[in-house]
Amino acid sequence: MVFDPMSHGKLYLLGDAAHIVPPMSAKGIHLALHDAEVFARAVIRHATEGDSRLLDTYSETCLPHIWNYQAFATWITDTMHNAGSALPEGDFKKRIARAELQRQFASESANKLFSELTAGTN
Ligand SMILES: Cc1cc2nc3c(=O)[nH]c(=O)nc-3n(C[C@H](O)[C@H](O)[C@H](O)COP(=O)(O)OP(=O)(O)OC[C@H]3O[C@@H](n4cnc5c(N)ncnc54)[C@H](O)[C@@H]3O)c2cc1C
Known part of the structure; x- marks a missing residue:
């Protein structure tokens, strides 16, 4: 499951709240940490420079990475199970x-x- 977009107004979804990956390949924590890093950089930019562009593009920055690993996790889960x-x-x-x-x-x-x-x- 993937929520697209991963934000609505001032609500931002990260990690499992935004996407659940199949179990094989152990990508859940990896994707959650990736979201957190992208989001943290965006919040810091907004707080220090008043620039919200990274927050505005948070979802489109994260989603290609997420779908890449959804595809890998789905492939390896199907192959193994x-x-x-x-x-x-x-x-x-x-x-x-x-x-x-x-x-x-x-x-x-x-x-x-x-x-x-x-x-x-x-
Ligand atoms: C059995 C199992 C094995 C797994 N093995 C792996 C693995 O080997 N490798 C891997 O990468 N991933 C694994 N995963 C997936 C991985 O655990 C998750 O993808 C990852 O923890 C997601 O991180 P998160 O921060 O998004 O969510 P979570 O780790 O679930 O953190 C959410 C936190 O929010 C808290 N919370 C919930 N509601 C509220 C509320 N209302 N108020 C305050 N706090 C709240 C919860 O208590 C929790 O601490 C496994 C998952 C399971 C269930």
């Missing part, structure tokens, strides 16, 4: 998941991207 059910598509999903995971070992590029997303630097 939503594969191999008894439904007709179960075996197909299991094979897709294995191919996805195998790619992490076989491809340096895939491994590099995975590392960046895991570390939160992407």
Whole structure:
């Protein structure tokens, strides 16, 4: 779930109040801290310089980062957990998941991207 925009008037949503990510990849705290840093910088700018532009763009600054990690968390959760059910598509999903995971070992590029997303630097 993601609230877009993450603010309304003088109300600003940060962390889990603004977005819930799937559990795999442990991005909840990372995203909450990212929101807090963007928001803190915006409040300091507003308080010290009377410049509200960072507050006005808080939501659009945070959301691309959030959706990037929503996509990663959704992908890895599906790959690790939503594969191999008894439904007709179960075996197909299991094979897709294995191919996805195998790619992490076989491809340096895939491994590099995975590392960046895991570390939160992407
Ligand atoms: C079981 C579990 C395991 C998790 N494991 C991981 C993990 O390994 N890695 C990871 O990155 N994320 C993990 N998460 C997600 C992570 O905990 C959250 O994404 C993160 O804590 C969000 O931070 P937050 O500050 O937005 O919210 P919270 O940490 O929930 O902080 C909100 C605070 O507000 C307080 N509060 C609520 N209502 C009021 C009120 N009316 N007045 C005053 N205070 C109030 C609450 O008591 C709480 O202290 C896990 C979550 C769960 C439930």
